[in-house]
Amino acid sequence: MTDYGEEMSEQRKQRQKKQMRAYYLANQEYFQAYQHDYRIHNAAHVKERNKAYYLANHEKILSYNTEYQAAHPEMKLLAARTHYWSHKEQINEWQCTKVKCGCGGKYTFANKAQHFKSQKHGRYIAA
Numbered sequence: 299m300t301d302y303g304e305e306m307s308e309q310r311k312q313r314q315k316k317q318m319r320a321y322y323l324a325n326q327e328y329f330q331a332y333q334h335d336y337r338i339h340n341a342a343h344v345k346e347r348n349k350a351y352y353l354a355n356h357e358k359i360l361s362y363n364t365e366y367q368a369a370h371p372e373m374k375l376l377a378a379r380t381h382y383w384s385h386k387e388q389i390n391e392w393q394c395t396k397v398k399c400g401c402g403g404k405y406t407f408a409n410k411a412q413h414f415k416s417q418k419h420g421r422y423i424a425a
């Protein structure tokens with residue numbers, strides 16, 4: 299007798315799950331906008347929650363990441379390329395940004411290391 303009742307409740311649960319999924323899919327834009335707004339208006343709370351989750355599970359997360367990277371070495375390169383192509387304009391803009399140095403010279407972020415090796419900057423550091 300109890301089996302029948304559990305079976306019914308299981309069927310009901312499955313039906314309810316399907317209905318909830320259909321409702322979510324029908325109103326997906328609304329839910330996504332709500333979640334986006336929630337994250338913006340409760341940024342501090344979300345950050346704390348994520349930090350607590352990370353601290354509680356960081357060993358599990360790190361071991362998962364290590365295993366994933368070992369199993370999918372091509373994904374790292376793909377992610378880097380995807381990031382570059384989707385942020386190409388921002389990256390190029392950032393690289394071409396000119397910065398005044400304490401030595402009196404100027405450098406772009408793309409040439410920062412080269413400037414730090416220059417004679418002019420070397421004299422400034424030595425002085």
Ligand SMILES: [Zn+2]
Binds near residue numbers: 400
């Ligand atoms: Zn300099």
